Amino acid sequence: MLAFRSEAHVDRWCSARRVPRGASFSLEQAWQLGRAWYADKLSPDWRRASPAQAEAVFASIGLVGDFWRLA
Amino acid sequence: MTTGSLDRDTRLFVYEHFLAQGRPPTIDEVAAGLSIDAAEVEVSFGRLEESHVLVFAPGTRNIWMANPLSAFPTPFRVETPLGSYWGSCIWDAFGIVAMLGGTGVVLTSCADCGEEMTLRVKDRALDSVEGVAHFAVPARNWWDDIGYT
Numbered sequence: 001m002l003a004f005r006s007e008a009h010v011d012r013w014c015s016a017r018r019v020p021r022g023a024s025f026s027l028e029q030a031w032q033l034g035r036a037w038y039a040d041k042l043s044p045d046w047r048r049a050s051p052a053q054a055e056a057v058f059a060s061i062g063l064v065g066d067f068w069r070l071a
Numbered sequence: 072m073t074t075g076s077l078d079r080d081t082r083l084f085v086y087e088h089f090l091a092q093g094r095p096p097t098i099d100e101v102a103a104g105l106s107i108d109a110a111e112v113e114v115s116f117g118r119l120e121e122s123h124v125l126v127f128a129p130g131t132r133n134i135w136m137a138n139p140l141s142a143f144p145t146p147f148r149v150e151t152p153l154g155s156y157w158g159s160c161i162w163d164a165f166g167i168v169a170m171l172g173g174t175g176v177v178l179t180s181c182a183d184c185g186e187e188m189t190l191r192v193k194d195r196a197l198d199s200v201e202g203v204a205h206f207a208v209p210a211r212n213w214w215d216d217i218g219y220t
Contacts, residue, residue: 001160001206002146002182003190009183010205016183022207027161027190030204031197034165038139041170042086044079048122058210067209 003027023067032061072107074118080105081115082124085137090153090171095134095142139166146182151175161204168192 158164168175173195
């Protein structure tokens with residue numbers, strides 16, 4: 001997952017590498033994703049999220065649709 | 072020691088060592104730290120790899136990623152009050168900040184044009200900044216090649 005200055009830069013990067021457009025979203029959502037996924041990573045009780053739990057995390061920050069399905 | 076508690080202790084030791092030393096531990100270092108045999112650590116590493124907790128450099132038992140931390144330099148440098156680390160991607164870079172208390176700076180650049188991007192987080196809030204993140208690979212395929220998502 002990479003960072004870009006704008007959607008136009010994503011388009012240019014994908015076009016230059018013949019990579020199909022994936023999913024793009026705001027850096028604020030990327031921060032929320034990092035926070036939701038890793039804030040408790042150092043806890044002794046940490047458990048890897050199940051596919052359903054992971055999809056719930058994605059949905060909680062507005063990342064929905066087939067691209068984000070794991071199950 | 073049960074399998075579950077061994078894997079938990081191995082995982083926690085790996086992260087504590089990684090954060091303190093700026094690099095992941097070897098099998099022997101984990102064994103010494105936990106006062107167990109290296110063979111037990113190797114088996115635990117195998118289970119942690121299988122469950123996608125640790126990622127090893129291909130063909131080795133050298134830790135490549137203990138997400139969100141990367142053992143090798145990447146385009147995502149993260150500075151925190153605890154130290155400076157590499158994140159595997161922008162998600163993981165922010166994850167390092169979150170994991171270490173919610174204050175830090177991600178130093179990266181636009182993957183297209185190379186312009187530097189400095190992303191500051193303070194007290195769990197990201198400073199307003201222009202830009203987007205992009206995933207090239209759908210979620211269900213991330214672990215087909217976790218080095219490229």
